[in-house]
Amino acid sequence: MDRMIDFESVHISEDIRDAFFDQLHRIAEKDARVMLLTADMSAFSLERYKRELPQQYVNVGIAEQNLINIAAGLAKMGKKVFVYGIAPFVTMRCYEQIKIVTEMNLDIHIIGAGAGLSYGSDGYTHHAVQDIGIMRLLRGLRIYNPSDSVSSAAAAYAAYYGHGPSYTRIDKGRFPLIHGSAVWERLIQKGVVSINEGTDVTLLSTGFMVQQALAITEALAAQSIQAGLIDVFQLNPLCAEELNSAIGNSKKLVTIEEHERAGGLGTMVSEWLVDQRRMTPLKRVAIDAQPQGYGDRPWLHQMLGLDTASLTRKIMEFLNVK
């Protein structure tokens, strides 16, 4: 990889969005072809980008279809275009436009803010819980789903350096760092990172739910269950070879995601197991219901059975541990 930056020397913001945009800023400073288009969206670190790189920034307005079409025109003229909007809107409102630019293999990188349930009480319109399922249908579109600030920064690099279009779904807020900066290159090149090794069960998760899964491994350890944990950072294409070596000889697998059951990580791993002719038992934990009422993310998790206690119980049942 042609590295412009020594990853380990870079300051990583604790805010997962700022971590992405800070890295994008570093890239754009060195490559004038890089453009950032927004659908009237802000983020703390974007203010500095707008101030320092005004020639490489356009607010297209709340018009996602035009956002992608303008990006297509710019990309056809040699620009490397990042577009930023709210995850469900910048994927679903303009899905057909994305289909077309993906078919044309344009250098367009979609940044969707508000992965999964991160918009909480803003409600169902703002939740991105089908986006992985639909975006992975687009052949050639890379999908990144960072779980912390290090992987978020890595996503900006992966998008920029990789071939063809990409989609990165980013959470909101500050989370504990899961990855050290030494893992950066592995995230970009391998797409899958083992966080814990475990002999009893291996958890596979992606995005924010890796944070949850990490807490679950600790709860399981308290019950003398050794659970491994894999962060699936790159969802499309699924890095089959890396997944194979990360899973090793795991006896049982559990996927944990904040996405509809159909089309997400659990679906991908199921397909992968079938294709590999592996008979490893798999439990898929995902969203199975529409939330009744409005609430914040922890409340939604409780309602949907995605809180740590529910998840731990489900996994123990799967392992036949009372």
Place this chain on the structure above:
Amino acid sequence: MIHLEKKANWVRNQVLEMTASAKKGHIGGAFSAIDVLVALYYGGFLRFNPSEPAWEDRDRFILSKGHSTLALYVILADLGFTSWDAFKTYGQNGSFLGAHPDHAIPGIEVDSGSLGNGLGMGAGMALAAKMDQKPVRTVVLLGDGECYEGAIWEAVMFAGHHGLNNLIAIVDRNGQCVTDYTEDCNRLEPFTAKWEACGWEVLSIDGHSFAEIGQALDHGRNRSTQRPLLINAKTIKGKGVSFMEGALEWHHSVPNGEKLVRARRELTWTE
């Protein structure tokens, strides 16, 4: 002017024959747009190089009403972007020429089978040309039925706001959509006032008069305004064949038998 009229007649004949032999094509909208296409490609407006289709400083042309692509294929083959042998594969399985434009075809910029996206893409190209101070013009040919798409109006606002005076939209205002007349289906009028309200300069012309098309394009070449330009080209769907003109069934019908004979007769060039 006569050479353009003759060329347009020849393109109509090629489109007719290819549609008849492939049993596939959108004749009505192709015939309404052919005079504009011929003026763009043979009248000295668009700058291009068939032996170097990716020439960086070429003008960008987007056929946003992609279903009229057969007319563009004829022109691209005639100019040498593609070979005639390749053109003749139209309608055959495995051909690289489909019923809608594909960016893989030399001389075609973007995929535009899906309506409503060409103007936004063109606006992005025009913005990039301005940013990089390139002497590149972008021309987008739209259908009027296509202008029901909301993305068109997102792009109209964007281009007006950003002062994209290197962008020209030409609307093939034939007054018809697929199954209806535009003013009966979902009224477009007052059409040009909408563009003007969004900061566009507007010229309304007869889209079958090479004199008027030429004047409008000349104007598009030498403007001092910051506004993008709309050329509202009033046309007739199916232009050139009397029984097709303004008739709803000729959006994508295929002529055969007596109708093919009549169409050929009406399209016979006489000096």
